[in-house]
Amino acid sequence: MSTEQSYEIGEYPDLAPPVTEVGIIGWIRHNLFSSTTNIVITVLTIYFLYVIIPPMLNWIFLDAVFVAESRDDCRAIAQAAGQELGACWAFIGKRFEIFVYGFYPVEERWRVDLSFIMMLAALVPVLFDHVPYRKQGLWFSLIAPVIIGWLLIGGMGLTPVPTDKFGGFMLTLTIGVTGIVGSLPIGIALALGRQSHMPALRMVCVAFIEFIRGVPLITLLFVASTMLNYFLPPGTTFDLLLRVLIMVTLFSSAYIAEVIRGGLQALPKGQIEAADSMGLKYWQSMRLIILPQALKISIPGIVNTFIGLYKDTTLVIIIGLFDPLGMGRASLADTKWQGLSTEIYVFVAIFFFVSCFSMARYSLYLEKKLHTGH
Amino acid sequence: MSSQPEAADLHVSDELVINIKDMHKWYGSFHVLKNVNLEVYRGERIVICGPSGSGKSTLIRCINRLEEHQQGQIIVDNVELTNDLKNIDAIRREVGMVFQHFNLFPHLTVLENCALAPIWVKQVPRKEAEATAMKYLTRVKIPEQAEKFPGQLSGGQQQRVAIARSLCMNPRIMLFDEPTSALDPEMIKEVLDVMIELAKEGMTMLCVTHEMGFAKTVANRVIFMDGGEIIEENNPHEFFDNPQHERTKLFLSQILAH
Ligand SMILES: Nc1ncnc2c1ncn2[C@@H]1O[C@H](COP(=O)(O)OP(=O)(O)OP(=O)(O)O)[C@@H](O)[C@H]1O
Numbered sequence: 117m118s119t120e121q122s123y124e125i126g127e128y129p130d131l132a133p134p135v136t137e138v139g140i141i142g143w144i145r146h147n148l149f150s151s152t153t154n155i156v157i158t159v160l161t162i163y164f165l166y167v168i169i170p171p172m173l174n175w176i177f178l179d180a181v182f183v184a185e186s187r188d189d190c191r192a193i194a195q196a197a198g199q200e201l202g203a204c205w206a207f208i209g210k211r212f213e214i215f216v217y218g219f220y221p222v223e224e225r226w227r228v229d230l231s232f233i234m235m236l237a238a239l240v241p242v243l244f245d246h247v248p249y250r251k252q253g254l255w256f257s258l259i260a261p262v263i264i265g266w267l268l269i270g271g272m273g274l275t276p277v278p279t280d281k282f283g284g285f286m287l288t289l290t291i292g293v294t295g296i297v298g299s300l301p302i303g304i305a306l307a308l309g310r311q312s313h314m315p316a317l318r319m320v321c322v323a324f325i326e327f328i329r330g331v332p333l334i335t336l337l338f339v340a341s342t343m344l345n346y347f348l349p350p351g352t353t354f355d356l357l358l359r360v361l362i363m364v365t366l367f368s369s370a371y372i373a374e375v376i377r378g379g380l381q382a383l384p385k386g387q388i389e390a391a392d393s394m395g396l397k398y399w400q401s402m403r404l405i406i407l408p409q410a411l412k413i414s415i416p417g418i419v420n421t422f423i424g425l426y427k428d429t430t431l432v433i434i435i436g437l438f439d440p441l442g443m444g445r446a447s448l449a450d451t452k453w454q455g456l457s458t459e460i461y462v463f464v465a466i467f468f469f470v471s472c473f474s475m476a477r478y479s480l481y482l483e484k485k486l487h488t489g490h
Numbered sequence: 491m492s493s494q495p496e497a498a499d500l501h502v503s504d505e506l507v508i509n510i511k512d513m514h515k516w517y518g519s520f521h522v523l524k525n526v527n528l529e530v531y532r533g534e535r536i537v538i539c540g541p542s543g544s545g546k547s548t549l550i551r552c553i554n555r556l557e558e559h560q561q562g563q564i565i566v567d568n569v570e571l572t573n574d575l576k577n578i579d580a581i582r583r584e585v586g587m588v589f590q591h592f593n594l595f596p597h598l599t600v601l602e603n604c605a606l607a608p609i610w611v612k613q614v615p616r617k618e619a620e621a622t623a624m625k626y627l628t629r630v631k632i633p634e635q636a637e638k639f640p641g642q643l644s645g646g647q648q649q650r651v652a653i654a655r656s657l658c659m660n661p662r663i664m665l666f667d668e669p670t671s672a673l674d675p676e677m678i679k680e681v682l683d684v685m686i687e688l689a690k691e692g693m694t695m696l697c698v699t700h701e702m703g704f705a706k707t708v709a710n711r712v713i714f715m716d717g718g719e720i721i722e723e724n725n726p727h728e729f730f731d732n733p734q735h736e737r738t739k740l741f742l743s744q745i746l747a748h
């Protein structure tokens with residue numbers, strides 16, 4: 117290729133790239149129309165979106181009815197406006213509170229709200245580095261679970277609320293967040309135990325992990341709801357929700373342990389040797405050198421497990437707890453609103469999607485932040 | 491076997507810092523080190539060479555207990571290496587090690603790599619540890635890289651950081667396991683220069699290397715190993731010009747051929 121202009125050797129200036137390589141046009145060329153296959157895929161995708169999106173928008177927004185007293189009411193309103201009937205969101209609107217709070221007593225619901233706000237506040241310093249007062253924030257994060265537990269359950273000055281009143285999204289969050297917060301440290305301990313030089317400790321960890329992984333969560337939940345009564349001394353009452361929390365936490369900690377073990381094995385042996393040669397103690401090496409790297413490698417797997425756990429909380433419906441899905445099914449029994457299951461399931465799906473998608477995005481953010489160029 | 495070090499060198503004192511007596515080591519049933527006897531005096535610079543698989547790495551890794559020996563004695567700075575964790579800790583604090591593949595901590599900056607062990611092992615205050623780290627980074631001529639991560643440095647720079655990191659613990663003995671063999675030729679010199687500086691300051695050094703130029707100019711003693719045994723040891727002059735053992739001659743002819 118020849119250029120129109122000639123320069124002295126060694127004097128060639130930096131030129132701007134051709135228009136076809138930069139800007140929107142460049143992007144479209146590179147990403148959507150770079151080859152025949154790519155063009156075909158692009159065209160098919162656009163067609164697919166064209167078929168799917170407009171009817172979906174119609175159903176969700178344009179033809180939807182947001183205020184009504186019953187399903188017939190919905191239908192009447194749609195007819196009066198001359199539309200086809202889309203989603204009857206009025207149903208969700210009427211049931212919203214029970215979706216959020218379950219059977220939590222109305223006059224005590226501020227405690228759930230407050231707990232939710234405290235949970236968010238406690239998460240911020242844990243999830244992000246550059247927030248003001250992070251140190252103090254982390255102390256708050258440490259004690260927040262205790263305060264939240266007290267707020268939700270009551271006692272000591274607050275009206276006690278039995279845990280069978282928990283339900284809806286607050287139940288999902290209670291189980292999901294407890295499981296996530298509890299299973300990470302237990303999972304780390306199990307992963308380290310599995311690599312230990314002490315055969316007894318190693319065997320206990322392996323047995324635990326393999327047992328939990330070999331049994332479906334539902335089975336463990338049934339064990340939690342029924343069989344534990346046989347093992348416990350008669351007369352002891354052991355809260356059902358507490359049992360579920362323990363089971364869910366143990367279940368996901370076994371998976372977390374395996375994910376982290378993968379991370380540990382990916383580290384070169386030289387890392388621990390360097391730490392040893394400098395005289396660091398076992399726990400120091402683990403905390404300062406090995407775990408930060410192993411956990412970083414394991415982030416995608418850990419978050420994957422957390423997302424799985426979060427969605428698995430819907431299984432508690434089987435042992436008679438009412439998560440959003442259970443609430444939805446119960447609401448469907450109402451004759452006034454019969455047949456609106458799509459609305460319910462779409463609503464619950466959106467809730468789960470938002471939670472899980474946030475976790476996925478956070479994991480990407482974290483991976484990027486921890487990348488140090490090796 | 492081991493004799494008093496050659497008088498050719500002025501720095502060597504008569505203080506015995508490493509004493510290995512009748513030491514054996516096995517990997518499973520594989521007898522990797524056989525009846526090793528070695529005395530190292532303060533200020534000695536010993537180069538260990540030998541064919542691949544002869545047990546050079548294993549020998550120096552036994553000195554700071556990265557590998558365990560099964561028979562015989564290893565005494566470092568008057569502390570015997572046993573299963574007693576206290577002894578192992580004490581010895582590791584005195585002995586620095588530099589690896590072939592640097593083994594820097596990739597998630598920490600260069601400065602954090604250097605300051606980590608002083609802070610956690612010796613309880614040095616962070617400020618002070620970082621100041622010391624900067625001092626040694628300046629000595630290995632890369633103070634300007636302090637805030638970078640190891641992954642952003644060249645191999646030669648990484649190895650110099652690794653040396654600085656060891657020096658931050660203020661060790662009395664330094665072990666080097668082929669510190670330049672993972673480096674491109676143009677980076678070897680910058681690392682060797684740092685090691686020569688160290689030697690001049692009187693650091694006791696045991697160095698596994700195939701850099702014969704380094705051995706000739708810096709070492710006061712060269713040890714040749716083969717098949718897990720120390721075959722021959724001598725001052726570099728005698729070792730290269732007048733090797734005694736057939737195997738040494740063969741090895742030297744091979745290594746000097748290219
Ligand atoms: N962890 C181990 N388990 C079993 N055998 C090993 C182990 N490490 C090393 N060996 C064997 O012990 C012998 C000595 O190994 P060593 O690494 O000390 O050799 P070397 O002299 O350093 O060789 P090189 O010049 O290739 O680094 C080799 O035969 C090697 O295969």
Ligand SMILES: [Mg+2]
Nearest residue numbers: 546547548668
């Ligand atoms: Mg080796």
